[in-house]
Amino acid sequence: MADLMSTAHRAESIACAAEPFHPLLGPTSGQDLLAWVAAELGDACALDRWFTHGGARTKALAPDVILHVVSGNTPHAALQSLIGGLLLGSCNLVKLPGSGLDEVDAFLSRLPAELRAMVEVSVELPDGWLSSADAVVVYGSEQTVAALRARVVPGKTFLGHGHKSSLGVIWHDPLFESCPGAARDASLFDQQGCLSPQVFYVREEYPGSARQYAEKLASAMDQFSGTHPRGPLAIEEKAAIANLRAAYRFRAAGDLRVALWEGGAHLDWTVIYEEDAWFTASPLNRVVFVKPLPQDLARAMGPAVDYVGAVGLWPCTEELADRFAALGPSRFCPVGNMQDPPWTWHNGGVPRLASLVKWVDFEPSSGLTV
């Protein structure tokens, strides 16, 4: 293990390297990172020295080598996972998607030499990486996660993060104040992240209010698009959006329970209102559904209920979080903040640092105080 620095030293170096990536990562100061360590391991110096643990003392042991397998075109997961590994002081093997990730390269180039030496990257999965890693963290489809899990020998730490779907619940917003935030949540990163809402469920406080919300959201999506244009689309993505629009255009022509708002001829954004509460997965890239909130939302989610990432709430209260606990997300947060998870977020319901470390306890000879 490269035990070259203290946790605090690593945190400062990482924070410095991460500075240009705050739009992706959110606030990432050395203090933020140390607070993350403290929140998960009980002490910001838990990796550096013994600290009191019940009647004894304990110390966290980071894995020597962590393999991070990241897929797709979101750099967030790659950077977050890698930063976690560096913070722990582990060596990090990073399997990038075939096209690579520029953000990871740029981040690495900003690391000091002693930390840079703790990272290896590859767009292939080299022979031996799986067997040499003490812990494996995988971001990808269910199939990818399952395939790699099957190749990891029992006893090794394995954290699999499959794809997730997120949603928003508008409980009470008579003035549509949440719309700009909802548009930001559904537009940032072109909906590629697991925290990107695909459907907003609106409690109908009067008939037609959900549809009205859709119209206001469309306007907010348009405004956001004006200042933050969508990224380029592959032909498959264009086809998926254009086909969905065509399908809903057909339905809207003869069915008042459906309405469509389309942002420009360039597929900038799409808002679809649909009375049917059944959860509809978006083809992503700023396509969002608005539906009236049903009595039993977990049921309306259908099979998607097993894949809920985050639930944005408006207003975001503990009472509402408890009301929607059956959705099983790993995060409730205010609509508008869905894309800004704190470092302490339990992604997938597990502590990201604490899940990787092991512990060694120290019990002093009797008569000595701890």
Add this chain to the structure above:
Amino acid sequence: MQEMPDDSPPETMVQAWIRQPESHSFDEIVPQLHDFHYFHNSAYRAFCQSLGVDSSVVRWRDIPCVPQSAFKHADLRSFPATETVQTFRTSGTTGEGFGQHHFRTLKVYETAVREGWRRAGLSSGPFLVIAPHPEEAPHSSLSHMLATLAAKEDFIAPRGVIDLNRLRDLSVPVCLLGTALGFLHVVERLGAECIVLPAGSTAMETGGYKGSGRYIERTDLYTMIDEKLGIAPGNISNEYGMTELSSQFYAKGPRGLHESPPWVRAVVVDPVTLQDVADGETGILLIYDGANVGSVVGIRTQDLAVKRGNAFELLGRDPSVLPRGCSRAADEWLTS
């Protein structure tokens, strides 16, 4: 131009046209079908009106294409429901229900199947079929299509159990018809065994792997069929069809291009502008099926294809070609 006679259904005219497509141009027949659909199909009429298209269309390319998924949500039947003799259903995904394609006669459909097969230069039999018979799958258009070509006793996989002895005992060349998944099951059932079918045997595979959680490249499947059954990849054809259509497209060999029969037009277009793409470019497929007499002519498919002259190279809807992050997208539900 031959007008549609008032006293006989359009099916009669179209059936005659399919048998003798040289007798009339596409523009002579298909705009009339649009006119017929416009007047007899309220869902289609509402769609046309929303696009500013009325009943009079001169060129077939001006006919609006109904999204394929519309068959799930609307009754696209251009005749009284009481006259329905057959309804084919799509497999459907969870929560969305299934699409339905209604017929008041299967004569046009069956004529299109036989004529399309003949014009593609495919085997005249004998056939063996690795797919359910219509008695087991009464709403499957594929089963009906296969039963139009082959006799009931040619179906060798009753209740999903493949009778491999029907393959082992062959003494004359045969044409094997089946789903890609069916062929995969045959290969797996054979294990280490190889059956060399009589020289001159051919195969036609169709359908995807939707819902099975499996996917194999066409070239790999053909290699497996070659190794296990002794049918050279060049003698294996792919059929591209769908419940919402009445006609089929065939491509010969692992890299063959799909071609349309004369009563069908397939156009590869930009998904946003719906303008034809240039040769060699990728777009979505619009299909104008002149045999779709009882429903609608123009279908906007969800399939991607590359324009290759008058033919197309099918790319399909392989979700793995989609770049994605950690967000679970629509396509993934299809494979879960």
